[in-house]
Amino acid sequence: MTEADGAGAQTLDVSLGPQHPSTHGVFRMNVRMDGETVVKLQPVFGYLHRNHEKLAEGKSWLGSMPFTDRLDYICPITNNWGYALAVEKLAGIEVPDRAEYIRVIVGEMTRIQNHTAFLGFILGDMGAWGSALMYAFREREKILDLFEGLTGARMMANYMRFGGVRCDLPAGWLEKARAYIETYPAFLDEMEKFLTGNEILLSRLQGVGVMSAERAINGGLSGPVLRASGVDYDIRKVDGYGVYPRLKFRVPRGTVGDCFDRFMLRILEIRESIQILQQAFAQIPQGPILNPAVKTRGFKPPVGEAYGRIEGPKGELGFHLVSDGGEKPYRYHIRPPSLINLTLLEEMCVGTKIADVMVILGSIDIVLGEVDR
Amino acid sequence: MNFIDLLKRIPEICKTPETLPLEGKKLILDFVTWLGSLVGIAVPPWVLTLVNILVVIVAIIAVFLIMFALMSVWERKILARAQNRYGPNRVGPWGLFQPVADGIKMLTKEDIVPRNADKVVHFIAPIVMLVPALILPVLLPYGRGMVAIDLSVGILFFFAVGAGSEVAIFLAGWSSRNKYSILGAMRAIAQMISYELPLVMSAVIVALVAGTLSPTGIVEAQGGYQFGFFPNWFVFTPWGFVACVLFYFSALAESNRSPFDLPEGESELVAGHLTEYSGFKYALFFMAEYVGMFAINGLLVTLFLGGYQAPLPFLTFIPSWCWFFIKLAFLAFSLVWVRATMPRFRIDQMMQFAWKFMLPMSFAALFSAAAWHYAGRGLLGWGISAVLVAIPYFALGYFCFTRHHSADNRRYLFSE
């Protein structure tokens, strides 16, 4: 029902999505609007539900690996990593050094390409007709080309294995990757100059969708969205998984917690990722890429449960696995960062204009493949 | 008079490109007279008047439709280049026949009208949108002596007719009975009435200085050169520059171009008031938008950029009507450029910009123009007038827009 307020004006219930240009997939928001102002917002998801978690219980442990690519399809390799890490924790598998370095290299490259695409997407949400998006995608394509050279697939990489990675770096790949990463900062500087120098962009982002550190922690947010609110929490530092403790990098955090901080955090994180990559390129040792003790067929981890998590580009990506000692997981659950980050969407959006809702949603950076699983 | 004489006149006409359109029109009239003599009757003067009128109308519609067609492909080309793409390049050389393909597609597309829509109003809206847009160009002076009708109230008539498009957008939005359409229509009305004021005000300033409301008179007032080389265009005076910029922004907003494309706001409102339109009705909206855009920028050229006047004295060998279209093409390019560069405003920012910046600045420009005139229209006037627009500009900037947006006032902490 439409409700009348004191002045006799009626509110309008509009459904934004599932078939909407800027909901980043098949996401839906039921918005109640008073004029242009949002008074109520209800996120509705599940349109892309594929029953991934239940299906995994019917597959072998390794059989789920290609399906994790489809969770957050913008950055499949970190999904692989999260799953592999959880299983390794469950079965107590050691990973060879070279494999850990390869994981860091591809993982940080995934972070760079995800954040690059984000810069384009949020400009699209602001109505910039894809100008920034096309340049962002040009750079992202180059990283995807490198992924293709390494894994054979641009997006659906299926690259990690329990105890290592699927294949070693091809000859010359490292040089190509290093050469490309060297050119990247120039692009980022240019992008940052154009974007943060734009008055309309600043006025659209600053002061919009402010989230306090306390609410962000209580809401369970993670990743750049959490750090934009000023919370110093990066699982690469907290857990120190992989070889991250050996690499020097800084964790940026914002002070205001609005859309602009979330936007800037991505740029700052890309810069840190480049630092990590340069160190990893220099330090990567020779050696095996896969723990020979791990069986590919008939892999059976011992009875038990484990929660493995990584700092994905979008936040804390966790896999909770329970094993009954069989060839298939007994229980398989994912903590997708996009879904948890969405929980505070209404809080950020109420009271803003309808145009801000799109920007706030864009600044959270969700992928529906991961939200709905 | 015989047909051969008429044919012989064609190369003669072509020798003087300055008067080519006018002589061409005379030739057509003479051709009608010759046709009359062929069947042995003297063509009555009212027929000649009628033919004259029809020639003018057909010429204007044809020119603007060709410009619309070219613009629709050029815009996509320029936008594509700005976005690191190729743009249309499949249909004909450089994709030049793309508009033809688009037209055929629009004609053959099924026209879907929603069951809940108010069908009559839904049908009328695109026509109401197109009619004023088509009439507007009739008032513009395209070259020396080349104006279809030299109305003494030209400017007033222009704005009076131009306001019709607001009604049409609201009709479209309201009759669709679609939530996005209605929000888009509401936005369109709010936006267009807000930007109507600076638009009219800046035109009024020019009229006050030129002492006439006739577009031709305004262009003539900008003729001649200061110091023998510097054009007397109004855009080169401080008040004229401010008014020109205000007019340009308002023209952007009135024709719903990015960054003022809130009524269509693709990322928020799907397609705004156009959501429920398909087939040729959609094409009519599109056409009206572009023709209206050309008309309002043609008015900008007339008011501030010296209309058909050449920018430098030695460039007068290029015919005056060419200058008009060169300037118009330049403005059209700048519109696409802006569209490729800018994100969209939010509605409250847009309204604030209109009422708290554009409107006060248009008053300031008016006072400044008065000062310029009474100080003798010379360098002294130039200086006083510059001060008079600079003060409100900086005052508004510093005291009223207190929320300074800047990337520098942010602090980011790093933890090792």
Add this chain to the structure above:
Amino acid sequence: MSYDYLLLTIFLAIALIFPLVPLGLAWLWARTLSPAKPGHDKQATYECGLESEKPVQIQFQAHYYLYALVFLVFDVETVFLLPFAAMGFVNIPVVGFLSIMLFLLLLVESLVWAWAKGILEWK
């Protein structure tokens, strides 16, 4: 003068007919070659793939109306400036010029008043 308005009238008539021609052609095409196949979903009002149920043509926020009122005031006052504009600065006597300035100051004052009252804030 009569020529001008005759031209305008004819132009108006042509401009009215002009959009009807392609619409008629499209209608003919649809009638002869590709008959419309209406359907429940096809003719539905677009709302991102869902049924649009609640009333749409509602009472909107009163704030839009306030803007319209302010607009009306200023637009009418701008129209009052047009007779002066038709004369131009050159032909306006000093008294006339002073009266315009007074009038403009009133306009500015009303703008300041509206600003101070907060009417220009978009809510």
